[in-house]
Each structure stands twice: as structure tokens, then as C-alpha cells.
Amino acid sequence: MSKGDSIKEVLDKASKGDKAALGRLLTIIETSPKKASMVVSEILHEEGGAHVIGITGIPGSGKSTLISRLISHYKDRGLKIAVIAIDPTSPLSQGALLGDRIRMQEHATSPNVFIRSVPTRGVKGGLSFSGVTMIEVFDKLGYDKIIVESIGVGQTDIDIMNVAHTIVVVTTPGLGDDIQALKAGIMEIGDIYVLNKSDKPEANKTYAYLDFALDLGELGGVDKRGWRPRLLKTSAIMGEGIQELADSIKEHLEYIKASNKYMEKIQTRRMLMIKLLAEKIFLEKLEDLAEKGDKIRLEKNNSLYQACINLIKKVSRELERE
Amino acid sequence: MTKLYNDKALDEIKARLEKWEKETLPKSLRRFPERSDDFTTLSGIPVKRLYTPLDVKDTGYMEKQGLPGEYPFTRGIHATMYRGRIWTMRMFSGFGSAEDTNKRLKFLISHGETGLSLAFDYPTLVGIDSDDPLAKGEVGVCGVAVSSLLDMETIFDGIDMGAITTNMTINPPAPVLLAMYVATAEKQGVPYSKIGGTTQNDPLKEFIAQKSYVFPPEPSVKIAMDVVEWSVKNLPKWNPISISGYHIREAGSTAVQELAFTIADGIEYVRHLINRGLDVDSFAPRLSFFFDSHINFFEEIAKFRAARRMWAKIMKEWFNAKKERSLWMRFHTQTAGVSLTAQQPFNNIIRTTIEALAAVLGGTQSLHTNSLDEPFRVPSEFAAKIALRTQQIIAYETGVADTVDPLAGSYYVEWLTDQMEEEAWKYIDRIEMMGGMTEAVKRGYPQREITEASFRFQREVEEKRRFIVGVNIFVEEEEDEIRNVPLLDINQKEIEKRQIERLRMLRMERNNEAVRDALNKLRKAASEGENIMPYVLDAVKKYATLGEIMNTLKEVYGIWVEPPIY
Amino acid sequence: MGGAADILELMKEIRGRRIKVLVAKLGLDGHDRGAKVVARALKDAGMEVIYTGIRQSPEQVVETAIQEDVDIIGVSILSGAHIPLMERLISLLKEKGIDDIPVFLGGTIPIPDIPKLEKIGVDKVFLPGTPLYDIIKYTVEAVKKKRSRRN
Ligand SMILES: Nc1nc2c(ncn2[C@@H]2O[C@H](COP(=O)(O)OP(=O)(O)O)[C@@H](O)[C@H]2O)c(=O)[nH]1
Ligand SMILES: [Mg+2]
Secondary structure, three states: OOOOOOOOHHHHHHOOOOOOHHHHHHHHHHHHHHHHHHHHEEEEEEEOOOEEEEEEEEOOOOOHHHHHHHHHHHHHOOOEEEEEEEEEOOOOOOEEEEEEEHHHHHOOOOOOEEEEEEEEOOOOOOOHHHHHHHHHHHHHHHOOEEEEEEOOOOOEEEEEEHHHOOOEEEEOOOHHHHHHHHOOOOOOOOOEEEOOOOOOOOOOHHHHHHHHHOOOOOOOOOOOOOOOOEEEOOOOOOOOOOOHHHHHHHHHHHHHHHOOOHHHHHHHHHHHHHHHHHHHHHHHHHHHHHHHOOOOOOOOOOOOHHHHHHHHHHHHHHHHHH | OOOOHHHHHHHHHHHHHHHHHHHHHHHHHHHOOOOOOOOEOOOOOEEOOOOHHHHHHOOOOHHHHOOOOOOOOOOOOOHHHHHOOOOOOOOEOOOOHHHHHHHHHHHHHHOOOOOEOOOHHHHHHOOOOOOOOOHHHOOOOOEEEEOOOHHHHOOOOOOOOOOOOEOOOOOOOHHHHHHHHHHHHHHHOHHHHOOEEEEEEOHHHHHHOOOOOOOHHHHHHHHHHHHHHHHHHHOOOOOOOEEOOOHHHOOOOOHHHHHHHHHHHHHHHHHHHHHHHOOOOHHHHHHEEEEEEOOOOOHHHHHHHHHHHHHHHHHHHHHOOOHHHOOOEEEEEOOOOOOOOOOOHHHHHHHHHHHHHHHHHHHOEEEOOOOOOOOOOOOOOOHHHHHHHHHHHHHHEEEEEEEOOOOOOOOHHHHHHHHHHHHHHHHHHHHHHHOOOHHHHHHHHHHHHHHHHHHHHHHHHHHHOOOOOOEEEEOOOOOOOHOOOOOOOOOOOHHHHHHHHHHHHHHOOOOOHHHHHHHHHHHHHHOOOOOOOOHHHHHHOOOOOOHHHHHHHHHOOOOOOOOOOO | EEEEHHHHHHHHOOOOOOOEEEEEEEEOOOHHHHHHHHHHHHHHHOEEEOOOOOOHHHHHHHHHHHHHHHHEEEEEEOOOHHHHHHHHHHHHHHHHHOOOOEEEEEOOOOOOOOHHEEEEEEOOOEOOOOHHOOOHHHHHHHHHHHHHHHH
């Protein structure tokens, strides 16, 4: 694709299946809130039919490997799949090494698959906005399954998981770190719990434990409208339990469609996107002002609260003027 | 304990050393300040200014060094070492097509060579056929392509396989290549008792370093041990495994890591075989090793000596081996490919010479010396000849082979040997805590350690804390000499075309029903946990291809993708 | 030669937008020491690095570059098959209409092949022993050049 294309043109090409254009579009969303909002305006009123699946769990639990299996499964059924891999690499420097992709490289050349890595660090104003907006774009472009991988820790991850229709929490055998994480309540959010690496000898013991925890309601109880979280065993490496996982995901989709939750999630997503964009625009302007040497002052007679309101007003005025 | 020095002598030395440090040393330091405040080996072991008997006062001679041919074998596995027979000069090389290889092998045999070495191309190394789309451009480049029994038959056409031994550098597809070798020999009427050679067949180092893995770690080890068990029972002259530190080192590890990880791999294999119910003395004499010889001269020598001592101890004390041969660490050595530079390439001859000397002083059983053009490509004949001559000069001119373990008793070398051992045990202990090397590689532990080490080394070079002539010191701008290095030419496209055509014919002409049947039996045996060797042999004889056999096994065992480690 | 300070200075020049690099192991050889050291160094310099893992086909590398919309591609080949592999990679990029992503190559490359590679369209060849700083510097400059052309 050529460089001078307008956003509408890029979007147009992307909707015609030009992957390079889509790749470029996602970069625009990552790098410029202003242009991102132009993209969003173009697509916001379209109705998307995608099913957003969040896959979360501690690093090393096998999320990427499992996703690779799910891709094969959906691909065989003629579906279009997008993956947003939010990489937990936490470097000291600003740089990032994005490694989730390695496990999905066999799908790199499939026409119906699009995989994009997103770093958690080094993004001004957080990456939640780009993550959520990417979902919106994939939805509009007709992807059937949008799979989001993240470790489920930190605001970004929570935001993203909040907008997923179906949340799959991945754990592994052994009463180790992940069980601690489960107990700490970080992972109460699952619609489906997967005990991956069930090829390991300790798997049955852990399964029994998780089953018990589920019964007790420790792992996210039955929701208001009657979905009881499922617990499944998989071995991503051996390709076992994938059919069952896909079945459960499908059941959950049917459940949320029947219960209206499906549309609610989309509305939540769009509202969140607007809120996050507003935050992003505000913060960037704020930094912009600071860089131009604009000092934030606390006037003598003002309360701290009043100072904040004044600051907000000032940023708004500046934004207005553009 | 057999102490070498009495207390009185040590006291005298100590007093004198203190006096030296007060009087002689400072004068010298004032006039000649030292080049650095901290000298270290490549493994980062601090090197002192001076070594004296005080540094080795606590080591018992018989316990730590002993005599050659006796436990703990620090001084060598044979009593006479190179006074009897010079090490084997084994030069590893690859020749493109099966026909070319056959011609080359015949040439070597006519010149008295009986120990052959086969290098395979990358598609063969990772178990895919020459007509696989991924193989495009790589067929016959780094060695010979072997996709079916047909290729193996061509390679050994007119060569008496009962009169030669063949070293095959092959790992995940080792059962297939061994089966092809055996099937070809069988067709020639050579009895199993006369089939001799080596398969590298060391899967763990593939995960740690070489990265030509196919299956996940556990089944990989299982398959490799199938080869060992089957060989021990059927091929009395076959060395079924060569436990390799070479690739670990080339991937950027330190000498200590090479030593430790190689031995930890060995421990894992021995355990696995014992758990199968094999008697340790039935297979231990058949295990062999393969090390790198790098440029940090004394550290390498110390590494080899420590390796022998550690292995003997492990086999004797951990695994209760009774036969003397079970305690021997027999090893092949190759000089360090990574130490060679593209800049001023003729300097590589000197590097290789020093590294070869270290291997000889370290007591290697066989040696490959690298060619000066290694940083560019497969060696040219000219460069390979210089490399071979290097060994011959060391063997026949220098006199270093005329006495056994000549550096023994050097305060520095003995001290450093102890240090290497001590540091290596620390790693081995850590790996043992994780539950052995298979677990450790699954967690990416050795991989991460190596990546760290290689990154550290690179940084040190860039910050000029380590020097490489021609790279960060004595650099020359005009490097015309590079262009003068003659290069080997291979007609790759032609070889690839012929291979693909040959496979097409094979797939048409063979009995495909029989192939399918043999592969089904293999699949069943593999999923039921049987030793796969007899089934692989059967499939090979029906002309199932390498790729077909490997794919069948992949269905059962799955494939491995490395955890992201940087 | 480049210390941390020099690298910081370099990276300042492209402030505002991160550099996204694809480091790819093309072909069947598993010698990933070089690729990983380079990936790590580029990351430490502040770039966003995607590493493909070993045994990638040219098709996979090109598709990955497209989906990730990278600024530059670094390829490592030590198998000797660099000419046919790079030919394929670059012609695929062209087929997809991508003419502005610079591609650099590292590995055991015979000197006489360098002009051939450049003719194929490889932007830069690094031989073994190249200081990491040189690679970082090249990457920053190549991306700067590319971006100024795009804008
Ligand atoms: N034994 C076993 N290992 C697995 C399984 N799934 C993934 N792994 C391994 O676990 C490690 C981490 O996998 P990855 O998918 O990268 O995990 P992520 O960090 O959660 O994305 C890798 O070494 C995988 O090979 C499984 O089902 N069984
Ligand atoms: Mg992952």
C-alpha cells in the first residue's frame, strides 16, 4: 500500500481484506489518539458480529499455545480469527520483546488469521485504549472470533477482560503460583476455567481442587442469570481437550446471546473506548503543556480540588482551541 | 589423603610469599602497572597474579589427579595416551548429493581412511524430505541430503560397510538414519556384529543450544534412549550417543556451563536407561562425549581434565558402575567455530592451532580442527587441508604428545581444574533440584543462562574488556585478504532438483500399501510406548521417507516450540 | 564505540514514535545466538522487538511483518541458503506492494555474495563480529530514512 493514503482509504482497503492496510490501521490507533478517533468515528455505528474471547492466566500457563490450537479449530470451520496478544514483558528500558507470537507462527500465513502483538509498556496514557479500539476494528472488518491474550494483571488487562464476551482463565497443575493468584481473587472473573498441561502427573489432584473451589464459589460463582463457570482439562501441547473448550466457549456465547449480555458487552466496550480516549487526549495535552514549560501552580487561596478543576478547564480550553 | 607438601615446606613458602608481596612486588608494580585490575577466564573465574603450592595445598594427589588409566582419570583414560596412538584426526564434512558423497567417501577410503563422517543438510537434520516446501534452498547446502533408504544405498554403493566406521551427526531423526544405515549394511550382507560407528543422538542439547529439535523434551529423550537401548542389544560396535557440549558452547555458553550442562545431560540419560531396567555396565561404556575447545587456553585444558574426573565420580558413586570402561569419559573435540572471525580470516589458522593444542593437552580422543573460512561457509578443500595439517604439526613436530598429561602439577592448571569442577557442581546441583535436565530445559533454565552469558560476552567485547584481534583491536580498514580466500562452490539448485525428482520417482515406484502399513504399525507402537527402533527399521526397508516417518511420530508425540527466551 | 549514553542519544532522534523491529530466523538452521543477541540489544536500546523463533519460511516472515506493521526487518541465516531465501523474501514483499520496509541480514555470508544480496534488495549485510552498536545505529538511521520518505 502506498503511504499517502487517508484514513478512510486505509480503512477501505482494510475492509477489502488488505492485511497490510489493516496492519497500518492498527499502528495508527496505537500512535495517534487524534487519528484513532477519526478511525473510530468511521466505524462506530456499524454493527459487528464478532465474539470476543479473553484468554488470561499467569505467564507460562500455556495461553499462547492454547490460542494456537483454538485458531486451528476455528480455521477448520471457515471462521476468521484475530488475535491481540498483549505481552507481559516488563523490561527496565523502554523497549519490549514480544514473544507470544512465536507459538502461533504456524498460522502466520493463513488468509483468515490476523495476529497482532501489543506491548504493555512504553505507551503513553496506557494501552487499554488501543486494545479496546483494535477489538472494534476487527469487529467491523468481519472477524468472527477476536481472541485477546493477557496475563490479567494490571488496569489494562482488567479493562480488556471487561469487554470480552467470554473469559477463559488458564491454570496449570501444581498448587503453585496460579492457585495463589486464584485465591487472591485476581481470577474470579472466568466464565470458563481451563486446567492446561493436564498431561502432567499432578493434573488430577489440581483438577479436584479446582472443582471443589468452583463448587464453593471461590472461582467466580454462578452469575445472576444462571451461567455456572465450567472447568475443563486441556493439554495444549498434545492438542487434547480443544474440542471441549471450543464447545464450552460456544455454549457461553449462546448463553450470553440469549440473555442480552452480548449487546451489553458491546455497549460497555464502546463506552469504555470513549472514556479511555478522552483520558488519553486529556493526558497528552497535559504533557504537551508541561513540555512547553507550563507550570502547574497551587494558588494561595485555592483548595487543591479547585486547582484541579482549574487545570481541567485549562486543558479543555487548549483542546477547544485546536 | 596423599598430600603433596608437608606443613613445614608450606610455612616456608607462605612466609616467603608474604615477603615477596611486601618487597619484590611493589617495586615491580610501580615500574610496570598491571594491564587490568581484574583478569578473568572466559567463564569469569578471577585469575590471580601468581600461583604457588599454597593454591593446591589441600588437594590430595591420588584423589584428585592419580595416574593415567586409573580412577579418577584426571590425567587421561589410557595409561600411555598419545605415546601409544595419536588422537584420531576426524574431519567432518558435507558434500552435497548422495552421488558426490559416495565418490568422496571412496576417495577417502582409497587413501587409507576408515573412520568416515557424514554431515547432513538442514532438511535432513530436522527430519523433513528434500521436496518439503520448507527445504527449498537448503537441500545439499551444509551436507548430504538423505530422504530415504535409496539415498543411503547410493552413498555406500560399492563401499564395504563391514570394513569402515561411520560417524553420523544426527539428532531427532537419529533412529531413522541409523535404521537406514543398518538396512543398507544388511543388504550388503554385513552382520550386525560388524556394523560400527556413532550417532550423535543427544536430544537435550538440542533444546539447550543447537535447536534442531522436533518433538517435545520428554518424547525426544525417550526416542533417543530407544536408539541407545536397541544399539546396546543389537549392534555391539555402535556408539549410539555422543553427549555434546560443543553446541552448548557455540551457542554462547561459558566453559563452566558447557561442562556442567553436558554432564547434567549425561546424568539424565543414564537415569533414563537405568529406569528402563538396563544394567549400568551394559550401556555406560558405549556413552561418548563431544566438547568444544575455545581460545582461553588454560581454562579449556582445565575443563577437559575436570570433565573426566567428574564423570568417573558420578558413574562410580552415583550409579555404582563396576566396569572400568563405564567410568571413562571418552570424548571428541572440535575447535571453536565461534572464536573465528570474518575480519582478517587468516588469523583463524592461529586461533585454531591454539585451541587444538588445548584439546590435545586436555587429553581428547579425537579432534576436528576448523577451517579458516568457517565464518563464511562450508570449508574449501584448501582451508580444510590447512586445518588437518595443523593437527599433524601438533602431533608430529611439537613433542607435546610425547608424555602423558604434561601440564599436570602446574599450580595454575590444577587450581583451575578444581575451580572448574567446583563451579560446574553448582550448576549441576541446581539442575538436580529442578528434577534433572529435562525439567530444566522445559523451564528454559540452561537456555536463559546461555543467553545471558553470550550477551555478557558480546557487551564485554564492545566495551573492550575482552579483545578479539581484528574486531576490536588491531582493526584494519582495508580487508582485501578476505576476498582472497578461495570459496567452495556448490551447485545447489541442481542438487535440489535431482533430489526432488528422485523422491517423486520413489513415491511412484515403491509399494505404497506396504509403506502405509509399516507407518501404521509404527504409529501404534509409538503410542503404546514401545521401543520404536524395530518399527522404524521396518518402515525404512519399505522405503518410507524420512519425512513420512517423522510426521508419523509427530502425530503421536507432538512438536516443540521454544518458550520465548532472550 | 557505543555505550549506553550513545544509544540514548541515538534514540532521542526518533522521539515520539517507537521503532518496531521484526527479527527473523529464516531457513532451517537453529543457530539463534546471533538473532537473540541482536533482538536483545535492540530491545535494550528501547525498541519494540518481535522475534519469530526459528525455522521460518519467507512467507511467514513477510506475513508477520505485514500484520505487525514493523518498521524494519532483520534476518539471520547461518545455513548458507541466504541467496535463495532472501530472493524469495524480497520478491514476496514486492508482490505485497511493500517497498519501503528495509531488510537487513546477518550471518555467515561469503563476501562475494554481498553485492548479489544488495542487488536482490537487501539494505545491509552484517558479518559475524559486527558490534551491536553498529546494528542499533543502522536500525535507527534506516527507520528515520524510511519515515521521512513516508511522510
Ligand atoms: N506439558 C505441557 N506444556 C505446555 C502445555 N501448553 C503449553 N505448554 C508449555 O508451557 C510453556 C509456556 O507456554 P505459552 O503458551 O508460551 O504460555 P503463556 O505464557 O501462557 O502464553 C511452553 O514451554 C509450552 O510449550 C501443555 O498442555 N502441556
Ligand atoms: Mg503468551
